[in-house]
């Protein structure tokens with residue numbers, strides 16, 4: 001497997017609207033748009049920075065994974081996403097080497113990317129997302 005770059009850093013927030021003040025107005029980052037991923041009960045907002053992006057994550061439902069994360073740990077960095085050249089091959093390789101996977105198969109994430117999460121128990125407490133884009 002080959003990791004190409006840090007694709008984005010996912011940050012769980014109570015309100016994307018509220019966070020605009022920091023990322024857009026104070027830090028002056030470009031806002032590249034929002035997207036709701038219904039299956040994950042999350043709305044995302046992307047702010048490109050150099051070769052990577054900040055991804056804000058706001059829950060659309062009290063029983064969604066981001067709502068549960070916020071309840072347990074509060075706002076903050078929720079995951080780091082690495083772009084890989086071949087997601088299916090990467091998952092197979094990591095599984096064969098004993099890494100615990102949350103997603104055994106790629107699924108659709110924001111922006112039409114194929115994504116999969118590794119289990120934090122296998123990644124020293126960091127929720128790692130792998131992503132592949134055409």
Ligand code: ZN
Pocket residue numbers: 008010055079081129
């Ligand atoms: Zn992500």
